[in-house]
Amino acid sequence: MSPILAAAKSAFHERGFHGTSTRDIAARAGVSLPTLYYHHESKQGMLVAVLQAAMDAVLSRVRAAIAEADTPAGQLSNAIEAIVLHMTADLELASTAGEFRYVEHDHPQRAEYVALRTEMEDLVEGILQRGLDAGDFHIDGDIKETLRYLLGACQAVSIWYRPGGARTPTQVAQSYAATSMRAVGAQPNTSVVLAPI
Amino acid sequence: MSPILAAAKSAFHERGFHGTSTRDIAARAGVSLPTLYYHHESKQGMLVAVLQAAMDAVLSRVRAAIAEADTPAGQLSNAIEAIVLHMTADLELASTAGEFRYVEHDHPQRAEYVALRTEMEDLVEGILQRGLDAGDFHIDGDIKETLRYLLGACQAVSIWYRPGGARTPTQVAQSYAATSMRAVGAQPNTSVVLAPI
Amino acid sequence: MSPILAAAKSAFHERGFHGTSTRDIAARAGVSLPTLYYHHESKQGMLVAVLQAAMDAVLSRVRAAIAEADTPAGQLSNAIEAIVLHMTADLELASTAGEFRYVEHDHPQRAEYVALRTEMEDLVEGILQRGLDAGDFHIDGDIKETLRYLLGACQAVSIWYRPGGARTPTQVAQSYAATSMRAVGAQPNTSVVLAPI
Amino acid sequence: MSPILAAAKSAFHERGFHGTSTRDIAARAGVSLPTLYYHHESKQGMLVAVLQAAMDAVLSRVRAAIAEADTPAGQLSNAIEAIVLHMTADLELASTAGEFRYVEHDHPQRAEYVALRTEMEDLVEGILQRGLDAGDFHIDGDIKETLRYLLGACQAVSIWYRPGGARTPTQVAQSYAATSMRAVGAQPNTSVVLAPI
DNA sequence: TATGAATGAGCATTCATTCAT
DNA sequence: TATGAATGAATGCTCATTCAT
Numbered sequence A, B, C, D: 001m002s003p004i005l006a007a008a009k010s011a012f013h014e015r016g017f018h019g020t021s022t023r024d025i026a027a028r029a030g031v032s033l034p035t036l037y038y039h040h041e042s043k044q045g046m047l048v049a050v051l052q053a054a055m056d057a058v059l060s061r062v063r064a065a066i067a068e069a070d071t072p073a074g075q076l077s078n079a080i081e082a083i084v085l086h087m088t089a090d091l092e093l094a095s096t097a098g099e100f101r102y103v104e105h106d107h108p109q110r111a112e113y114v115a116l117r118t119e120m121e122d123l124v125e126g127i128l129q130r131g132l133d134a135g136d137f138h139i140d141g142d143i144k145e146t147l148r149y150l151l152g153a154c155q156a157v158s159i160w161y162r163p164g165g166a167r168t169p170t171q172v173a174q175s176y177a178a179t180s181m182r183a184v185g186a187q188p189n190t191s192v193v194l195a196p197i
Numbered sequence E: 001t002a003t004g005a006a007t008g009a010g011c012a013t014t015c016a017t018t019c020a021t
Numbered sequence F: 001t002a003t004g005a006a007t008g009a010a011t012g013c014t015c016a017t018t019c020a021t
Helices: A004-016 A024-031 A035-039 A043-067 A074-087 A091-103 A108-133 A143-155 A169-183 B003-016 B022-029 B033-039 B043-067 B074-091 B091-102 B110-133 B143-155 B169-183 C005-016 C024-028 C031-038 C043-067 C072-089 C091-103 C109-135 C143-155 C168-185 D003-015 D022-029 D033-039 D043-067 D070-089 D091-101 D110-133 D143-155 D170-181
Strands: none
Touching: A004 A024, A004 A035, A004 A043, A004 A091, A024 A035, A024 A043, A024 D003, A035 D143, A043 A074, A043 A091, A043 A108, A074 A091, A074 A108, A074 A143, A074 A169, A074 C109, A108 A143, A143 A169, A143 B143, A143 B169, A169 B169, A169 D070, B003 B022, B003 B033, B003 B091, B022 B043, B022 C043, B022 D091, B033 B091, B033 B110, B043 B074, B043 B110, B074 B091, B074 B169, B110 B143, B110 C109, B143 B169, C005 C024, C005 C031, C005 C091, C024 C031, C024 C043, C031 D003, C043 C109, C072 C091, C072 C109, C072 C143, C072 C168, C072 D143, C109 C143, C143 D003, C143 D143, C143 D170, C168 D033, C168 D143, D003 D033, D003 D043, D003 D091, D022 D033, D022 D043, D043 D070, D043 D110, D070 D091, D070 D110, D070 D143, D070 D170, D110 D143, D143 D170
């Protein structure tokens, strides 16, 4: 990630998209204002670039995490761990996801980002579905609602987690995975532990 | 809630605090710009007023929901339902909670808001503690982590929920309550159903 | 004309629309920059307002000038005098007509301005037509081409005329009227002299 | 004319000097921005170069047009035709003359340009003077005023003329020449017809 | 000859806020 | 209570120009 995008990421994390000025970003990146525009179309373009980097990162981690297990329970546990580890590994990056709402509807890369996000949601939904079909999971209510419940809990990690706190990323990830397993009526999976990012 | 605060609430929901201009708010409220300042100290003052209204609402509902049950399981189920119903009852109001981070640290009412929020977290944490002590709940990991897991899942409702969707507020609330019960290793509570807000 | 529009008129005259900054205008008007925007939509809005004032002025003068004569020759002579007097009376105002090309095609008032301009052209063209029909005028070539020839000569006055020069506005106007009469093959009209503006 | 100057000419025609950015010019010319500065001192330098090319073109045509006739009437008619043909032959080139006002007063080539323009004006003024002396022309008012009248009418051609319209360049030129002859009280000259450029 | 990368200065416009009424 | 009018400061962005390569 370029110094400019790293600066944008950091600024968006601290102040939000609309609370961040392009001068903020330039100062953090140690470049002049016009240099920002030599490398990026607009402030919104920087946001989209950061969002895509974040989504690329989490998506590839989730894919890998799923591939490392062969039961729905193992896959869900691994996926939740991967998502939480993504959150804690780069809080600034992960937290910008909430700023997606400020991307204009007709932005060229918006649909692309949504497609990636949908792909990730579909990956987890697929696990849920297979776990239900196999009788490994037991939920009531809508499968999509359960999906949102799980992903919502994980998303919130970026709100409260601070590095150097009482719990390590690995501890948080394992705890969230175990809680998620219970939430879908499965036995907690303890066999595989993902390495911290 | 005054027309001005209702306008602010709506604007903050749609565009975020920094994305909302005072002209936005005045136009939505149908008043002139200076009228805003007759009733409120600043834009930030309007945000704080909205946040407090939201916290007052959810806190009183959660208190009432807890009082209606006498077991940790029943209380937790009711509390989750209350929180989710609060989210769905006034999406615009509930969603502004995320804008709290933009309240300046030395704002007079900031501590007050934090105290209310802490009170609500403590209420739910107390339920968890009593449920664990009684052997009704079974979690691993930190109790505060579990608390954040549950509240994070609920908070996210304001991100994806849209009125008029496939699921009614009551359905969502019951589904979230049931999932939360499983998440803490308790039997789903089906006896009490809160009325929609 | 408001101080702001007078400032804009003067600045557009000296530096052209694109060469004029809104700070130029504000400084000339003795107001702050935002005050400009309290009274006008945009820089372009100020240009349009100035253009319309100019067109209103010349159109009403031309209408009156035509009404004061009852032969095509007298009307043409008077109309040319009126146009030239308009040019010399407020050089800054008249010279902005050339900036019309920078008004965006979809500007709300653009069509309105064009309509007024067309009305003025039609007034003069009508005189030409009646003079030709009556045998008072003798041209070869297209009537519209002759119209453009006459109006083009008059328009150029704003390029070279400077107040306080060797010739008074009245002298210029009479000279232009006489030359125009010859250009359309009519006898110079010497009976009526318009008062200077 | 180099691709860069051709691009500048076209851009200045469409948007004016101040409305044209160097990026506009570079993009039209298909070169990078610094390449512009390898070939030209500044944006203003490009304007001056275009202006000189235009003046060189019209001046040589007018000189030749005058040389082809031996009476003031013939010379004036030919000169007007030459000027109008110059306008219609390269509208973009001719129309930039109006941007001369944006050349800074101390620009090295400014005086040179003014000298050429004065030479052209003097050529036509000389014709007028000789025609008056010979009793071929009859004007009232100032000779310089008549000069400006004629040149102003011609200059305006670049404002309204569009290639492919109802009238050919030759028709316009002849019509303008004939009108100009009448304007100076001379008989229209029909003997010599300049070839279109 | 050409250009990728950079920048100080400036652009039109909007910001939250105030004040006289 | 309310607002027309105003503004200092900042906004996102572009300008003409330069420099190292």
